[in-house]
Amino acid sequence: MKHTLAMIMAGGKGERLMPLTERRSKPAIPFGGIYLLIDLSLSNCINSGIYKVIVLSQYKSQTLMRHLEGGWNIFSPDLGHYIKIVPPQMMAGEKWYQGTADSIRQNSDLIEQESPKHVLILPGDHVKKMDYARFKAYHESHGADVTISVIEQRKEMADRYGVIEVDDRFLVRGFQEKPQNPKTIPGDTEHVLASMGVYIFKAQVLIDLLKKDDRPDFGKDILPGILKSHRVMAYPYRRENKIEDVFFYVDEDGMRRESTVQTIPDTEYWRDVGTLDSYWNANMDLTGANPSFNLYGKRWPIRTYQRQYPPVKTVFAQESGSKPRAGQALDSLVAHGSIISGGLVRNSVLSYNVFVHSEAGVEESVIMENVVVGHHVRIKKAIIAEGVHIPPHTRIGYQPKKDRERFTVTPRGIIVVTKDDFSG
Numbered sequence: 001m002k003h004t005l006a007m008i009m010a011g012g013k014g015e016r017l018m019p020l021t022e023r024r025s026k027p028a029i030p031f032g033g034i035y036l037l038i039d040l041s042l043s044n045c046i047n048s049g050i051y052k053v054i055v056l057s058q059y060k061s062q063t064l065m066r067h068l069e070g071g072w073n074i075f076s077p078d079l080g081h082y083i084k085i086v087p088p089q090m091m092a093g094e095k096w097y098q099g100t101a102d103s104i105r106q107n108s109d110l111i112e113q114e115s116p117k118h119v120l121i122l123p124g125d126h127v128k129k130m131d132y133a134r135f136k137a138y139h140e141s142h143g144a145d146v147t148i149s150v151i152e153q154r155k156e157m158a159d160r161y162g163v164i165e166v167d168d169r170f171l172v173r174g175f176q177e178k179p180q181n182p183k184t185i186p187g188d189t190e191h192v193l194a195s196m197g198v199y200i201f202k203a204q205v206l207i208d209l210l211k212k213d214d215r216p217d218f219g220k221d222i223l224p225g226i227l228k229s230h231r232v233m234a235y236p237y238r239r240e241n242k243i244e245d246v247f248f249y250v251d252e253d254g255m256r257r258e259s260t261v262q263t264i265p266d267t268e269y270w271r272d273v274g275t276l277d278s279y280w281n282a283n284m285d286l287t288g289a290n291p292s293f294n295l296y297g298k299r300w301p302i303r304t305y306q307r308q309y310p311p312v313k314t315v316f317a318q319e320s321g322s323k324p325r326a327g328q329a330l331d332s333l334v335a336h337g338s339i340i341s342g343g344l345v346r347n348s349v350l351s352y353n354v355f356v357h358s359e360a361g362v363e364e365s366v367i368m369e370n371v372v373v374g375h376h377v378r379i380k381k382a383i384i385a386e387g388v389h390i391p392p393h394t395r396i397g398y399q400p401k402k403d404r405e406r407f408t409v410t411p412r413g414i415i416v417v418t419k420d421d422f423s424g
Contacts, residue, residue, distance in 0.1 A: 001049040001133055005116040005203070007104060008041050010124035011058025011088075011097055016275045019408060019418050020385060025057065027124035028064040029279070030368050030386075032286050032295060032302075033335035033351050036067055037273060038124045039304045042083075047300050048132035050120065051081035054110060056103045058088060058096060071305020086110070099216030100197070108210055111203060119206050121199040121218075127271040127282045127293060128196075129264070129300055131243050135235055136200055144233040145205045146223065148172065149198035151237045151270055152191045158182035161194035162219040164234050172232040175224040193234060195219055196270060205230065238268040245297035264300075266293050277412045280383055283349045283366045288331050295333075307352050309337030316342040316358065325358055335369070343373065351386070365397075382415040388422065 014026030021029065027038035038055070045053055053075075057064055065085055075081040086107055088096050097103035104111075104121065111119060118139070120132055130149070139147040150164050158179055165174035165183045176182055182192045199218060201209075215221035223232060245264045251257050269292060271282045285292035295302055312334045314327035327340035334340070334350045342358030351369040356362060360377040368386040373379065377390050380397035384390070397403065397415050408416040 001051075001136065003117040004050055004052070004120055004132075004136060004200075005111065005114050005118070006045050006050045006053045006120040006122060006132070007107075008038065008045075008053065008055045008122045008124045009100060009103060009197075010038055010055045010064060011061070011103065012125060013059050014125070014274075017273075017279060019416065019420075020276070020279070020383070021060070022418075023060060024063040025060045026273075028060075028067065029125075029273070030351050031127070031273075031279075032283065033333045033349050034306065035302060035304045036064070037127070038064065038068075039302060040127055040129075041122050041124050042072060043300075043302045044128070044130050044132060045122075046303065048130075050132060051075060051079070052114065052116070053083045054107065055083065055085045055124070056087075056097065056107065057085055058103075061085075061087060067305050071303075074303075084110070099218075099220075101210065101213075101218045101222050102216040104206070105210040105214070108207055111207060116203045119201045119203050121201070123197045123272070125273050126196070127273060127285075128269060129243055129267055129293075130198070130237070130241055131267075132200075134240060134242065135198070138235050138240055139200045139233065142170075142233045143231060145202050145230040146226075147200050147233045147235050148223070149196040149235045149237050150193040151196055152185065152188075153194045155182055155184055155190055155192050158192045158194070161192075164193045164195055166193060166234045170234045170236060172223075172227060172234050174227070175219060177220055193236075196237060197272075198235075237270065241267045243267045243300055245299045247294070247297055264294070264297065269293050276383065276408075276410045276416055277414060280366060280381075280410070280412075280414045284347070284364060286333055286349060287347050307336060309335075309352055312336060312338050312340075314340045327356070357392070363397075381413065382417060385416070385418040387419050388417055389419075390417075391422065 010027040012026040014021035028036050031037050075083050163176040163182045168186050185191050213222050242263045244262050246260050273279045316325045316327050318325040325342040327342050329345040332345050332348045335352045337353035338350050340356045343356035343360035345362045348362050348365045350367045354367050354371045356373045357375040360373045363380045365379050365382040367384045370387045371384050372389040374390050374392035376393045378395050382397050403415050
């Protein structure tokens with residue numbers, strides 16, 4: 001992967017994730033307790049052997065830039081490795097990035113300076129483990145000019161995605177943007193192939209296309225017009241993406257063992273965290289004994305900037321009597337600095353420095369950093385934004401009518417709470 005340059009789209013407004021994106025960009029939203037969403041794309045690059053990375057930032061980028069500068073300065077300039085954070089340079093006029101193609105076009109001089117053989121274009125806000133080395137090998141073995149990673153989705157969900165039409169060799173034959181009547185997969189009338197927004201180009205092909213076509217997007221604008229002049233392939237992600245890893249398990253005798261898994265189950269996992277509901281779902285997929293997305297493998301680690309907080313603490317162990325008081329976290333992820341002081345946390349994800357007071361209960365929720373959960377509070381199916389102090393005896397997620405009057409509520413019924421909701 002020495003001659004591959006990765007460019008990560010990290011400037012999205014994330015309007016459908018409001019109010020979480022009120023003060024930060026979409027790729028800078030916390031995930032899994034200690035990570036930001038962009039950590040997954042960056043970790044996939046490192047794990048795939050890609051050490052030349054350009055992050056294209058734009059809106060509300062301070063949190064993102066601080067995170068990358070503090071925790072991702074692991075590249076060696078002496079070896080030609082780097083991570084560059086590039087806001088809009090406005091080289092071609094005073095305008096922000098207008099789309100994926102436009103953001104690359106505005107920085108095409110960086111590609112030409114590097115002179116890579118291939119350019120990998122990635123979203124900065126998806127949850128997945130993807131081996132880009134396998135992606136590149138597929139691209140080269142099929143003699144493609146451009147390859148698009150695709151994933152099967154039920155045809156009734158097609159209107160949420162860009163849908164790719166292919167023949168039986170997975171050569172791309174057409175594009176449909178959020179179609180009502182989509183073309184299905186050959187031989188499978190119930191599913192479509194959705195674009196994952198992950199592309200690999202021959203570098204010179206990419207540069208030539210951007211010079212000839214000034215439209216802003218790849219999927220909507222540029223790629224549909226080159227199907228007769230260029231070889232465009234689809235990469236079936238679930239079939240081709242194979243990652244080997246080592247996990248721990250407990251055997252029948254209660255002994256902890258290591259197991260090498262040739263293809264880990266979550267290599268098929270993918271979520272575009274574009275809505276509050278999908279964000280909550282992705283976090284819930286981390287919990288439990290056998291999570292849908294596992295952060296605990298050894299060979300495909302997810303890296304991040306680790307904050308300097310003390311270890312997690314649970315206090316009080318009075319589990320019986322007339323007033324039981326025991327700090328517990330069950331089937332949950334809890335980040336450093338958090339204290340569970342006589343409360344119960346179940347099937348939830350807690351970020352840094354969360355304090356759960358006595359006799360409080362948190363269930364199936366995402367709690368961001370510096371949150372205080374007061375005495376006797378009950379929270380269920382919620383996202384609590386950073387810095388919220390929840391007063392004692394508050395109920396969130398138990399009274400739908402009152403919740404809708406006071407908080408943001410998603411179509412699925414997930415309650416979203418911010419500091420402003422308790423400012424009065």
